[in-house]
Amino acid sequence: MTLLKKTKLGKMFLFYRGREMNKSRRFLHMLRKNFKKKRAKTYSSPEVRPVKGCILKCDLGVLLEHTGLYIGQGKIVGLNRHSQIRIEDEKSFFPPGTNPNSHRIYAACYGNTTELLFSSAAARRARKKVNHETPYNVLFNNCHRFTAGCITGNFENDVVSFSQLEDVIFAHQEELCKKRSWWIWLKNFILRKPAPEPANTFNWRPVKFK
Secondary structure, X not given: OHHHHHOHHHHHHHHHHHHHHHHHHHHHHHHXXXXXXOOOEEOOOOOEOOOOOEXXXXXXXXXXXXXXXXXXXXEEEEEOOOOEEEEEOOOOOOOOOOOHHHOOEEEEEEOOOOOEOEOHHHHHHHHHOOOOEOXXXXXXXXXXXXXXXXXXXXXXXXXXXXXXXXXXXXXXXXXXXXXXXXXXXXXXXXXXXXXXXXXXXXXXXXXXOO
């Protein structure tokens, strides 16, 4: 080990080995977190109409999901396994090998309500990335990392799993929920009605595109 530290080649070897070990630790930590974490509930009804900037997912199996951003007019932007950021529709959003007719697409909603979480800024970020390519890695650079980047503006984030993406959505849901109109704010101010407490969860609702 001492000899490795003294040579340039040895230092490079230790650097890359350390980086790979860090990736492995991150992945194992993510797996443990996925199994321990209480996940946001997915409801089978009622259906919601997607709006520009809302966050979408489709379930691919046990603990497997694909996510993306809705940009309006039936178009969804997501990172696929071919390292391409593409515009998809409600059918092609599902990865090859899955049956769109037997699965649903869901949108993230505020608290336990059907109020969609969305951001026009997230939609703009997603659209700007269309036709870009980024090295896809199912563990370290996947669709969830891309979706988190659309929400936060940081595409170099540490999100590597659906569970971590849910953490990002929850952390930003107050910003993503529809803003109350000024007259409701004024009414509550005059009546000295306290502002509602922030929701302690969010949920997924099935989407109806047409």
